[in-house]
Amino acid sequence: MSATVDEPTATKRPRGSMSPSQRRNLTGWAFLIPAAALIAIMSFWPMIQAFILSLQTGRGSNLDWAEPLWYNYQRLFQDEIFKLTLSNTFIYLIIQVPIMLILALVLANLLNNPNLRWKAFWRTAIFLPCAVSLVSYSLVFRTMFATDGFVNDALMWLHLIDSPINWLGQAGTARFVIILGLIWRWTGYNMVFYLAALQNIDASSVEAAKVDGATSWQTFWFVTVPQLKPMILLTAIMSTNGTLQLFDESFNLTRGGPAYQSMTMSHYLYEISFQRNPNVGYGSALSYVILILVAVLALIQMKVGDKRD
Structure with missing residues (x-):
């Protein structure tokens, strides 16, 4: 008679659970996202606002869109x-x-x-x-x-x-x-x-x-x-x-x-x-x-x- 050897069965994770590598990735993103959000809010958003302002003319807070939009940049070369x-x-x-x-x-x-x-x-x-x-x-x-x-x-x-x-x-x-x-x-x-x-x-x-x-x-x-x-x-x-x-x-x-x-x-x-x-x-x-x-x-x-x- 030949003896049968049972194949090792892989440990199954409960449905919906994450693997160790997924948990590590999630932990990394948890540390990264707050810093990235602060950089975006404190640096990149003001840069976008500054670019929008560069397309406007006026004094103080009384601003209108420039005509043409690149007027301020054109003016620099004449200043x-x-x-x-x-x-x-x-x-x-x-x-x-x-x-x-x-x-x-x-x-x-x-x-x-x-x-x-x-x-x-x-x-x-x-x-x-x-x-x-x-x-x-x-x-x-x-x-x-x-x-x-x-x-x-x-x-x-x-x-x-x-x-x-x-x-x-x-x-x-x-x-x-x-x-x-x-x-x-x-x-x-x-x-x-x-x-x-x-x-x-x-x-x-x-x-x-x-x-x-x-x-x-x-x-x-x-x-x-x-x-x-x-x-x-x-x-x-x-x-x-x-x-x-x-x-x-x-x-x-x-x-x-x-x-x-x-x-x-x-x-x-x-x-x-x-x-x-x-x-x-x-x-x-x-x-x-x-x-x-x-x-x-x-x-x-x-x-x-x-x-x-």
């Missing part, structure tokens, strides 16, 4: 003040961002030296400016570069100038003060990113370059910098976005003067939206132009900087 603030913003971007990132990279490389004494002190001292309030440091710079301020007194004491310079009353020098303030405040912030990346670089690659006879500069440029490209790309995108949205320095340091010569786009957006006769429709159109510039420049930087296959 000489907007063109001036756009050029000012790109001047800050082109001059300040490269200087700041190069200086931050050099400082991070110097402070990563294991033989450097008082490393904690130097790192803290260079990083500390970015912990200072934007308004506070802007007012300090405004006082220092006043006609009777510390900078003029020091330059006259050193016999470098014969009379005080009106730093904040001339277009070129006012822009210079803003650029100097940005470099002073944000260099240490970017330095921390580079310092963290440097400490994650494999020391064997640097030692191999030295064994092969590479100088310190060659080791830094051909070995260290290529391994920092992802971090350099990140800081470049963040710095570009921050500069395109620059407001505090323009508002607190120079008040946008003289005659809009140092005003940024975000400062102009604030002025036309909340000062004088508020025009929120035109301001919304300007805000979307800033958004498009930020997105386009970030995309270009990612395409140029990211060489991964």
Whole structure:
């Protein structure tokens, strides 16, 4: 007689119950949906409202649909003040961002030296400016570069100038003060990113370059910098976005003067939206132009900087 072996029967779930994988998915969605809803309500819905406003004209709350709907965007290209603030913003971007990132990279490389004494002190001292309030440091710079301020007194004491310079009353020098303030405040912030990346670089690659006879500069440029490209790309995108949205320095340091010569786009957006006769429709159109510039420049930087296959 042949013995029969019973096949194992699968455990059947009660009808309507969920499998473990379904429960895990449901748990994940339960945590995700509240955060996604808050982001949609607090970020995306205001963006939609701003776009709708950009298609309207009027003063205050008395708004009507523009004719044509793209009138506010068309008006931007005819606005000489907007063109001036756009050029000012790109001047800050082109001059300040490269200087700041190069200086931050050099400082991070110097402070990563294991033989450097008082490393904690130097790192803290260079990083500390970015912990200072934007308004506070802007007012300090405004006082220092006043006609009777510390900078003029020091330059006259050193016999470098014969009379005080009106730093904040001339277009070129006012822009210079803003650029100097940005470099002073944000260099240490970017330095921390580079310092963290440097400490994650494999020391064997640097030692191999030295064994092969590479100088310190060659080791830094051909070995260290290529391994920092992802971090350099990140800081470049963040710095570009921050500069395109620059407001505090323009508002607190120079008040946008003289005659809009140092005003940024975000400062102009604030002025036309909340000062004088508020025009929120035109301001919304300007805000979307800033958004498009930020997105386009970030995309270009990612395409140029990211060489991964």
